[in-house]
Amino acid sequence: MDLSHLDKKYFIDAHKYNCPFCKRNHVTYSMVDHFAFNWGDKKICHGYLIRCNSDGCEKVSMHLSFKELREGYVEYSQQRYYSRFAENTDIDKFLFFSQPTSYFVLDNRIPEKVRELIYEAENSRRSNFLVGASACLRKAIYELLEYEKAIVKNSKTGHADYQESIKSLKTKFPAVAPELFDALGQIQEMVSDNVHEGSWDAWDSPKLTTLIELTKATLHEMYVVPAERKDRLGVLSQLKSVFSSSKNGKDEEEQIETKPE
Numbered sequence: 001m002d003l004s005h006l007d008k009k010y011f012i013d014a015h016k017y018n019c020p021f022c023k024r025n026h027v028t029y030s031m032v033d034h035f036a037f038n039w040g041d042k043k044i045c046h047g048y049l050i051r052c053n054s055d056g057c058e059k060v061s062m063h064l065s066f067k068e069l070r071e072g073y074v075e076y077s078q079q080r081y082y083s084r085f086a087e088n089t090d091i092d093k094f095l096f097f098s099q100p101t102s103y104f105v106l107d108n109r110i111p112e113k114v115r116e117l118i119y120e121a122e123n124s125r126r127s128n129f130l131v132g133a134s135a136c137l138r139k140a141i142y143e144l145l146e147y148e149k150a151i152v153k154n155s156k157t158g159h160a161d162y163q164e165s166i167k168s169l170k171t172k173f174p175a176v177a178p179e180l181f182d183a184l185g186q187i188q189e190m191v192s193d194n195v196h197e198g199s200w201d202a203w204d205s206p207k208l209t210t211l212i213e214l215t216k217a218t219l220h221e222m223y224v225v226p227a228e229r230k231d232r233l234g235v236l237s238q239l240k241s242v243f244s245s246s247k248n249g250k251d252e253e254e255q256i257e258t259k260p261e
Ligand SMILES: [Zn+2]
Pocket: 019, 020, 021, 022, 023, 024, 052, 053, 054, 057, 058, 059
């Protein structure tokens, strides 16, 4: 069974999570505190402080939700009471902000700065801070272009030419589906000139979600897929060397005969 999707979550269940500090997966955590405050007239916001139980880590992260996610159950340990998240709840789904953000869940083969900005964009979008989210996503794409030294400047204005820069990125990654870069290159607000004057409209939430997913898919194709292919080829060459050494050592015919049908 493929359970790798669980590595992409912050909280796996009421007992285990992927720690953003020590980056260990599937470790146990404790809810060391809970608080609630009035977000608005009628809205209550719940905060949860979560401590990693890994040896040598024990760092605390904070998570906000508009939902009470605890159940009545309380655990007693070393003269302290801990509450717990309720069982069988998709905890991530109800959190709208986490500090640290869960940027670690984007594959760490993707450049770190880009990852951080993507997750900041996602967190801002979830909190409905659309201007901030739009800014983070734009910054993430420019950071990516810079990281890959793909920025092409317009000779007249001296500013980065967005479409030409994406095209140059596309030629650097010929194995990635060109449609992904074409889609990135067509983001209107990135292309328009007023980008450089800082006066542009924020994207609305559905558009932001689409653009964030598009960027993530492109990053995955750029950095994760080729690395995984390389890993598989590495396994293949190991297998080859196993076969060739068994050929040299043992009688080949004998091996074939003893092979079960
Ligand atoms: Zn930890």
